[in-house]
């Protein structure tokens with residue numbers, strides 16, 4: 001995977017890939033963290049400008065054929081195992097390109113101003129779009145329709161190394177094209193004359209001419225025979241390619257094993273690894289921060305041992321000791337406080353935890369959301385490309401997102417930005433709005449809305465109809481919210497400033513509610529490193545409590561009888577369970593009329609059904625988690641509820657919370673009563689259990705359990 005591809009917001013991997021990720025050993029990478037992180041930092045916003053030049057490929061160019069053949073290669077050729085090897089080669093390739101750009105006439109940025117390139121680039125931008133925009137755009141771009149249009153797009157989008165970048169057709173015959181892993185393309189081995197027919201005495205030119213000529217009674221049989229032979233030969237060649245690719249794959253695996261052995265050999269030169277005892281760790285702490293090299297090596301060793309404990313652990317040492325050492329080293333290496341390291345470490349299998357901490361050191365891709373109230377994505381892309389912005393659609397899952405790779409202008413100050421054509425917005429922030437799916441004409445509440453990324457997205461989806469109440473507790477933050485609402489031309493938004501916990505008292509009966517809750521921000525550490533050290537246990541307790549209160553109010557603000565909706569989406573930019581699954585589970589228990597439903601998001605990892613001995617409602621698996629190391633986006637959580645009419649319960653009647661009559665419940669009066677009833681019941685259950693354990697006679701239950 002190339003530098004660009006590595007940072008491109010490609011279609012995020014499904015869960016299966018997350019598992020695969022977790023299975024990948026990370027220890028090897030540790031020693032190279034600095035270099036890789038620096039490289040990634042640099043590349044997160046870059047892609048080789050040569051891509052623009054690739055857009056100049058013409059119809060009939062041999063590159064099309066090369067790419068077409070490349071497409072046939074089995075996946076093994078570009079499998080994950082080769083990532084490292086490929087990225088090294090691609091870097092070399094990228095350097096070559098840079099040199100070419102400096103010295104030659106093919107300066108990538110000059111190319112940007114070439115209208116045809118801009119159009120060709122724009123064409124590649126909208127290939128995956130499945131929205132109206134793409135339908136509209138098609139006509140404009142028809143002039144670029146050439147044979148093998150599919151392949152054209154692939155060429156424009158392909159990794160640089162996969163392409164022959166020579167711009168001169170004449171030269172191409174002589175030049176050895178740049179190939180993946182320096183392997184010779186099988187395409188080049190194909191005989192020029194591909195149809196050895198019975199009438200082989202004729203020269204190849206004639207054959208070709210003949211092929212293009214009209215089918216006549218006379219040549220029909222020969223032509224049919226020739227086609228059969230051609231098909232058979234193609235099949236042979238494909239089989240041969242497959243075979244060779246498999247051989248290549250095996251060779252790569254052997255090479256990788258050899259590299260691992262070499263590395264082990266090098267390590268063998270070092271002193272044997274010794275896991276410090278608790279006392280030694282204490283002494284080391286007193287002596288000041290350990291050498292980076294020591295920490296790196298220890299982390300590598302601990303991950304290795306924990307990955308195969310029985311085989312590799314030193315005699316007499318426990319798993320807990322290795323884990324303790326590893327967490328301590330992660331803390332000092334990445335700069336987290338002990339509390340947060342442990343909290344985050346516990347979320348993943350060991351090697352995946354390292355991937356997560358690593359990913360937090362690398363910035364996420366810069367992404368923008370097209371404001372469809374003002375423009376279309378293709379027009380925006382074209383305008384920005386004209387200004388020297390190198391961008392591409394984020395992925396198939398969004399038809400409004402663009403990823404910015406490089407820009408000669410500040411993205412937050414272009415005329416398009418000032419005119420409200422886009423919002424600078426993390427890709428993960430699109431997700432809750434997509435999940436909520438607000439409809440035109442609806443009445444929507446955004447309970448915690450500043451600075452308005454999601455509010456303005458919803459306004460666009462609702463086509464400026466209906467009404468969105470954009471609430472924000474912090475008055476100072478309503479300024480940026482209001483500014484964005486104006487800049488993006490949202491006319492259906494009412495900004496208000498209440499504590500979210502006052503809803504639905506202030507206002508209720510919404511078709512849809514978004515609660516993008518205040519959170520610890522453990523999903524956005526790459527943006528705000530202060531989270532690493534400024535969060536304590538108490539913070540999480542308080543936040544979780546606030547989130548639980550807010551979610552109940554959000555549920556109560558939904559109109560269960562909504563003709564079009566009746567949904568709530570709860571989201572956070574945190575990955576901790578206390579702020580996510582625990583809150584959702586609490587809401588399910590407290591509000592039996594709220595049911596979890598599918599988020600409708602095509603990717604993401606299911607929420608935890610149980611965590612550290614605590615079992616959640618099994619439906620919690622319908623929620624979705626997003627991780628920096630898996631999806632290359634901020635850590636995020638999304639849960640979607642369908643709110644139904646409340647059934648009359650004893651507890652509801654006692655608390656006066658009965659929506660059967662359509663009255664808005666008095667938020668806290670009811671909540672307290674309902675909570676008290678549940679607590680009371682839990683206490684009596686405990687008492688019953690304890691009496692039973694003591695062998696005492698247990699009295700009959702006096703109260704019916706609340707509906708599950």
Ligand SMILES: C[S@@+](CC[C@H](N)C(=O)[O-])C[C@H]1O[C@@H](n2cnc3c(N)ncnc32)[C@H](O)[C@@H]1O
Nearest residue numbers: 448449450451452453454473474499500516518
């Ligand atoms: C995660 S941010 C919201 C981001 C916003 N949804 C967006 O997309 O731009 C959470 C917001 O909740 C606000 N907030 C905190 N406590 C609140 C409360 N009790 N009621 C309403 N808003 C609150 C914070 O000031 C913060 O602006």
